Amino acid sequence: MAYRAPVRDIRFILDHVVGFAEVAATPRFQHATPDLAEAILDEAGRLCSDELAPLNRVGDVTPARLENGVVLSPPGFAEGYRAIAGGGWVGMAARPEHGGMGLPISLALSVDEMMSGACLALHLKPLLSKGQIEALEHHAGPEIQALYLPKLTSGEWSGTMNLTEPQAGTDVGALRTKAVPNGDGTYAVTGQKIFITWGDSDLTANVCHLVLARLPDGAEGTKGISLFMVPKFLPDAEGRPGARNGLRVVSLEHKLGIHGSPTCVMQFDGATGWLVGEPHKGMAAMFTMMNNARLSVAAQGVGLAEAALQHALAYAADRRQGTTPLSAEGTILDHADVRRMLATMRAEVFAARAIALSCAKAIDMATATGAAEWQARAALLTPIAKAHCTDIACEVAHRGVQVHGGMGFIEETGAAQFLRDARILPIYEGTNGVQAMDLVGRKMADGGEAAFRLIDEVQRGAEAARARLPDLAGEVWAAAEALREGTEAMVALPLNDRFAGAVPYLRAFARVLGAGAHLKAALAEDDREALARVMIRRILPEHAALLAEAREGAAGLYAVGPDDLAA
Ligand SMILES: Cc1cc2nc3c(=O)[nH]c(=O)nc-3n(C[C@H](O)[C@H](O)[C@H](O)COP(=O)(O)OP(=O)(O)OC[C@H]3O[C@@H](n4cnc5c(N)ncnc54)[C@H](O)[C@@H]3O)c2cc1C
Numbered sequence: 001m002a003y004r005a006p007v008r009d010i011r012f013i014l015d016h017v018v019g020f021a022e023v024a025a026t027p028r029f030q031h032a033t034p035d036l037a038e039a040i041l042d043e044a045g046r047l048c049s050d051e052l053a054p055l056n057r058v059g060d061v062t063p064a065r066l067e068n069g070v071v072l073s074p075p076g077f078a079e080g081y082r083a084i085a086g087g088g089w090v091g092m093a094a095r096p097e098h099g100g101m102g103l104p105i106s107l108a109l110s111v112d113e114m115m116s117g118a119c120l121a122l123h124l125k126p127l128l129s130k131g132q133i134e135a136l137e138h139h140a141g142p143e144i145q146a147l148y149l150p151k152l153t154s155g156e157w158s159g160t161m162n163l164t165e166p167q168a169g170t171d172v173g174a175l176r177t178k179a180v181p182n183g184d185g186t187y188a189v190t191g192q193k194i195f196i197t198w199g200d201s202d203l204t205a206n207v208c209h210l211v212l213a214r215l216p217d218g219a220e221g222t223k224g225i226s227l228f229m230v231p232k233f234l235p236d237a238e239g240r241p242g243a244r245n246g247l248r249v250v251s252l253e254h255k256l257g258i259h260g261s262p263t264c265v266m267q268f269d270g271a272t273g274w275l276v277g278e279p280h281k282g283m284a285a286m287f288t289m290m291n292n293a294r295l296s297v298a299a300q301g302v303g304l305a306e307a308a309l310q311h312a313l314a315y316a317a318d319r320r321q322g323t324t325p326l327s328a329e330g331t332i333l334d335h336a337d338v339r340r341m342l343a344t345m346r347a348e349v350f351a352a353r354a355i356a357l358s359c360a361k362a363i364d365m366a367t368a369t370g371a372a373e374w375q376a377r378a379a380l381l382t383p384i385a386k387a388h389c390t391d392i393a394c395e396v397a398h399r400g401v402q403v404h405g406g407m408g409f410i411e412e413t414g415a416a417q418f419l420r421d422a423r424i425l426p427i428y429e430g431t432n433g434v435q436a437m438d439l440v441g442r443k444m445a446d447g448g449e450a451a452f453r454l455i456d457e458v459q460r461g462a463e464a465a466r467a468r469l470p471d472l473a474g475e476v477w478a479a480a481e482a483l484r485e486g487t488e489a490m491v492a493l494p495l496n497d498r499f500a501g502a503v504p505y506l507r508a509f510a511r512v513l514g515a516g517a518h519l520k521a522a523l524a525e526d527d528r529e530a531l532a533r534v535m536i537r538r539i540l541p542e543h544a545a546l547l548a549e550a551r552e553g554a555a556g557l558y559a560v561g562p563d564d565l566a567a
Contacts, residue, residue: 017521486505512543
């Protein structure tokens with residue numbers, strides 16, 4: 001079934017669940033009026049449904065390929081990318097002085113979701129450019145900004161992020177790529193990077209690599225890493241792509257999914273680079289790009305889950321098997337277990353979307369007000385959004401295959417592609433285990449203050465719903481209280497014990513946030529109550545088991561020794 005961008009649900013969540021009006025009321029974002037927001041979402045929805053979605057299958061069966069050192073994109077991707085760049089979608093949130101629209105992340109993220117629901121493999125290209133734009137806006141000097149930002153913002157050039165090396169994955173500090181001063185203000189960058197998304201393509205006139213490397217006097221570990229801009233073609237004095245730089249694509253990876261997106265092994269051989277930010281402060285600069293990309297990956301999870309759900313729903317509404325309890329003529333949609341799967345999928349997608357957009361709103365409010373509370377909220381929600389939305393993508397895609405029965409396992413239906421494509425989402429941009437450790441570690445260095453504020457807010461929402469929806473409100477309030485107690489226990493634990501329980505804790509947190517969002521939705525529109533009941537009565541109870549596991553600490557895990565694992 002053809003993907004239809006879920007514009008109505010996104011607008012409902014922005015208006016009634018996350019309170020986007022608060023963002024639009026700030027002087028910084030006052031131009032994002034309701035009319036403008038509506039026009040943007042409608043137009044993006046049209047682009048995604050009509051022009052990008054048809055490319056999804058094409059990219060899967062006709063992968064990107066490497067020929068004579070050049071990466072060739074799947075058929076139709078050039079037109080799709082031109083539509084994205086030409087519509088100004090790459091620069092939606094970029095600063096107006098470099099050609100961007102300066103719009104809130106809440107709207108940009110909504111578009112990210114729709115683009116990745118339409119064609120995840122293609123969406124990765126603008127996703128990385130957007131992250132690079134933000135990193136350069138915050139950390140690059142005026143010359144690099146003037147040269148690169150307008151071209152990245154317009155989509156004429158594209159960006160990549162080069163962190164990973166064979167021995168340096170999660171442990172970025174183990175990287176060996178070197179940067180040696182050339183004596184003229186530039187640096188010679190040498191080393192190999194692996195897994196570089198859209199490391200080359202025939203879609204843009206230049207590919208701008210942000211590369212992490214170590215200067216000769218750089219210390220071991222993350223503290224000695226610097227960031228460099230290393231373009232494929234060296235810009236001439238007028239900023240036109242000139243001589244070829246000393247870098248090449250060695251090979252493309254053969255992957256489980258996202259076949260349309262080239263994942264490159266990159267070799268840098270004394271390539272000319274320019275320092276971005278301070279020497280040895282590269283991780284801080286790269287974190288700007290990674291945080292941006294983490295939230296965009298959360299949106300990818302929601303988008304993919306929405307697409308997998310639409311696909312499964314269309315199949316279920318057509319497939320007949322046996323007599324259903326509702327009618328002799330019914331489709332499998334009327335079997336209770338199939339209805340359970342689809343209702344769960346819809347409830348999960350709604351909750352995940354609300355969590356991702358809540359994080360986007362917090363970022364917008366932090367940008368608009370500079371308030372420490374919003375900054376802390378954004379920092380807390382980023383790992384929750386990244387990990388939860390991408391886990392949910394895999395689970396929804398997995399259920400989507402199940403709804404299809406045997407046809408889900410057969411490639412022609414397309415259900416399997418969603419499952420294959422989704423599987424990368426919990427891995428890249430920091431694995432979900434690492435996101436959870438970030439949540440219970442760095443993001444709770446405040447003793448849990450930001451978490452408690454968010455829990456208070458969920459409980460205030462439950463209080464507001466008590467009169468109309470007493471049973472649902474009571475369950476959400478109680479789950480939030482259990483999360484409060486779980487958080488108190490978590491912050492009292494030694495760090496490695498927290499890490500041992502980080503993943504279940506993060507999921508429990510997301511369960512409470514998702515239930516709170518559904519409750520608000522049910523309060524705003526009667527029609528949404530049935531779905532809220534699915535979330536609160538059937539899915540939310542999981543939080544209790546998750547919080548029990550979260551408190552268990554690490555000792556019991558290490559008690560299972562390598563021999564026990566092998567036996
Ligand atoms: C399709 C694809 C696209 C990618 N795109 C890019 C890109 O554009 N740019 C880029 O730089 N990289 C990219 N990556 C790399 C990606 O970000 C890494 O694969 C990811 O960060 C994990 O690193 P790793 O593969 O080395 O796994 P490892 O670090 O070896 O991790 C293996 C397992 O150990 C766990 N683990 C590792 N360290 C710890 C720890 N300290 N505590 C607890 N658990 C730990 C991990 O969570 C994981 O479960 C891409 C990867 C893929 C597959």
